[in-house]
Amino acid sequence: MFRGITAEIGPHDQIALLGGSGQGKSTLLRILSLLEPFDNGTVLLEGRSSTEWRPQSWRRKITYVAQKPVMRSGSVACNLRTVSMLHGTPFEDELARRYMEAAGLGQTDWNKQAADLSGGEQQRLALVRSLMLQPELLLLDEITSSLDPGSKQAVEKLLLEWVSGTTNGTARAYLWITHDLEQARVISDQVWFMAEGCLLEKANTAAFFENPASEQARLFIRGMQDERGKSHE
Amino acid sequence: MSNMALICTLCFVAIASFISMRQKLGLEKEILIGTLRSAVQLLFIGYVLHFVFETSHPAFIVIIILCMILIAAWNAGAKAKHVRGIRSRIAITLACTEGITMAILLGLRIITPTPQYIIPVSGIIIGSSMIVCGLLLNHMKREMETARGEMEMLLALGATEKQAVHSSLRRSVRASMIPTVDGMKTVGLVQLPGMMTGMIVAGADPIEAVRYQILIMFVLASSAAMTAMVFGLISYKLWFTKDARLLPLLPAEDQ
Numbered sequence: 001m002f003r004g005i006t007a008e009i010g011p012h013d014q015i016a017l018l019g020g021s022g023q024g025k026s027t028l029l030r031i032l033s034l035l036e037p038f039d040n041g042t043v044l045l046e047g048r049s050s051t052e053w054r055p056q057s058w059r060r061k062i063t064y065v066a067q068k069p070v071m072r073s074g075s076v077a078c079n080l081r082t083v084s085m086l087h088g089t090p091f092e093d094e095l096a097r098r099y100m101e102a103a104g105l106g107q108t109d110w111n112k113q114a115a116d117l118s119g120g121e122q123q124r125l126a127l128v129r130s131l132m133l134q135p136e137l138l139l140l141d142e143i144t145s146s147l148d149p150g151s152k153q154a155v156e157k158l159l160l161e162w163v164s165g166t167t168n169g170t171a172r173a174y175l176w177i178t179h180d181l182e183q184a185r186v187i188s189d190q191v192w193f194m195a196e197g198c199l200l201e202k203a204n205t206a207a208f209f210e211n212p213a214s215e216q217a218r219l220f221i222r223g224m225q226d227e228r229g230k231s232h233e
Numbered sequence: 234m235s236n237m238a239l240i241c242t243l244c245f246v247a248i249a250s251f252i253s254m255r256q257k258l259g260l261e262k263e264i265l266i267g268t269l270r271s272a273v274q275l276l277f278i279g280y281v282l283h284f285v286f287e288t289s290h291p292a293f294i295v296i297i298i299l300c301m302i303l304i305a306a307w308n309a310g311a312k313a314k315h316v317r318g319i320r321s322r323i324a325i326t327l328a329c330t331e332g333i334t335m336a337i338l339l340g341l342r343i344i345t346p347t348p349q350y351i352i353p354v355s356g357i358i359i360g361s362s363m364i365v366c367g368l369l370l371n372h373m374k375r376e377m378e379t380a381r382g383e384m385e386m387l388l389a390l391g392a393t394e395k396q397a398v399h400s401s402l403r404r405s406v407r408a409s410m411i412p413t414v415d416g417m418k419t420v421g422l423v424q425l426p427g428m429m430t431g432m433i434v435a436g437a438d439p440i441e442a443v444r445y446q447i448l449i450m451f452v453l454a455s456s457a458a459m460t461a462m463v464f465g466l467i468s469y470k471l472w473f474t475k476d477a478r479l480l481p482l483l484p485a486e487d488q
Contacts (some may be wrong), residue, residue, distance in 0.1 A: 035385055035478055055477035060391040070382040073400075086392045126386075133390055 001027055005041075005199045007192065009137060011171030014163055016184035016205065018177075019194035020220060025177045026067070028194070029139040032175070033064035060087075063135035067142040067177075069126035071114035079114045079125055083132045092132070099128040102158040104151045119146040124155060134167045138174040144183065156187050181224050185209060193217050243268075285348050294348050298355050302327045305363035312370045315483055316471045323366045326464040330362045330456045331355055343448065354452070357428070361413065361453050362460040369409035369464055376401035377472060377482065384479060394473045402469055406461040413457035417450055426450075 001024040009015065017025050030036035032043060034055050043050045050058060072079050080100075084091040100106055103124040108117070117125060123146050130138065138159070144152045163172050175192075178184050184191060184205065191208040193201040195216040201208065212218050246268045253260040285293045302324055310320035335355065337343070344350040380401045387397040420426060421443075428449055432442035472480055 033389055034476060035389060037474070037478060037481075051476070055388075056391045056393055059389055063391075064389045066382070066386065066389070068382065070386040072383065072386075082387075083390055086387065086390060086396055130390065 002197045007199060009173050009175060012163060013173040013190060014188045015175045015190045015192055016178055016188035017175055017192045018184060023194040025194055026141050029064055029141055033062055033139055034058055035064060060133060061135055062137045063130050063133055064139040065127055065130045065141060065143050067145055069122040071122055075111050076108060076114050076125060077110040079129050082129055096132060099131050103128055104154040120151055136167050136170050136172055140174055140176040142177050160187060289348055294351055297352055301356060301359045305359050309363045309366040312367050313374060318471055322468040325467060326366060326460055327359055327362050329463050330459045331358055334358050334452055334456050357449055358452060358456050362456050365409045365457045365460045366464050369405050369461055372405035372408045376405060394470055394477055398469045398472060402465050406465050409461045410457050413453055417454055420450055
């Protein structure tokens with residue numbers, strides 16, 4: 001699917017992962033969260049290869065949030081408590097309320113069945129559920145695809161605040177797949193652009209949009225802008 | 234039963250073949266193979282049992298039970314060939330269920346320790362446990378597709394394999410036990426079980442036959458529960474790779 005990807009994610013990195021469909025963006029995130037096997041190469045965290053880590057400890061630090069939210073059967077509260085249930089840690093009620101509020105779910109009844117929430121509400125609840133894990137790196141796979149503009153902004157704001165904080169003294173970072181160029185501008189300071197089976201460009205966000213280095217990126221940006229223009233007409 | 238009467242039973246095979254040809258089902262070859270295999274297998278086991286009952290040596294009993302376990306494990310494991318090590322786990326499960334059940338039956342002197350009792354009852358225990366394993370495997374295979382998202386979500390949140398598979402495994406264990414439990418509710422009303430029928434045909438008092446059938450039904454219930462539990466416990470890790478990813482799904486044509 002892709003080869004020759006060499007990249008590093010550092011403290012407080014806010015990376016937008018861009019590229020056409022089928023370029024392997026989701027696969028890359030799934031590899032980084034050790035959910036997908038890879039043929040060659042190594043992934044390192046804190047200088048140690050993924051094979052030296054217990055997969056569970058790795059995933060607590062590097063957490064993948066899927067595009068399609070999967071709810072556990074049961075209530076909203078039961079979903080929020082997933083992490084404390086899995087790891088036997090006390091449930092941080094205050095933190096959960098803060099995240100829910102920030103994600104625009106402050107009014108949601110915690111006793112409601114999670115399956116009865118709308119697609120957009122489920123997507124945000126899934127994000128809050130992953131935030132409760134307090135990871136160091138979030139891998140976000142089009143997590144605002146079902147959201148209305150208001151909720152989308154709320155989630156962007158929440159994550160921008162989140163990434164500037166720390167987890168147990170360690171700086172946080174995210175790698176965020178998006179097909180929304182406006183969003184990419186807002187939420188990232190770097191862009192990774194995947195095309196032709198490799199990581200074609202790694203650039204500062206402003207530089208990438210002003211003056212993309214590759215023809216593919218130029219075409220990609222123009223294509224996305226045309227599409228956006230059409231949907232606005 | 235006379236030889237002539239035995240040969241006459243072939244007319245039932247003829248009926249099946251006739252219908253298959255008439256309806257163009259294309260099953261004649263399968264029916265022929267099935268007929269030959271069942272006749273040869275049953276006659277063979279008849280002579281083996283005849284020999285074992287005569288000598289009554291414990292070693293033969295053990296060998297026969299081991300053969301039953303291996304064949305049953307091979308057969309049930311065919312449902313999930315892509316899961317490495319599944320057949321050995323089935324064999325271990327069947328051996329556990331058989332061992333514990335037989336120990337209770339002999340320990341409480343519910344049956345006498347002769348091959349005439351041990352071998353047929355073992356066959357019933359191992360056969361029904363094999364079906365329970367097969368059902369559990371089928372159900373788990375389906376769960377690996379339908380509940381994949383849920384399992385991956387839990388893994389992504391740092392769950393262990395056991396935590397990720399817990400709900401699916403519980404549903405599969407339940408599903409594998411339901412036929413046995415349902416069978417307990419309707420036995421005698423809908424069908425007369427094979428063992429009881431056999432005893433009655435052979436001239437036993439129906440009340441005596443029923444007593445044994447009750448024993449068998451209860452044994453089946455406990456062995457189904459034991460099998461499902463033990464098998465679930467020792468096999469759940471096989472659905473994951475060593476580094477706690479889910480096994481990849483099979484391409485559709487291989488399923």
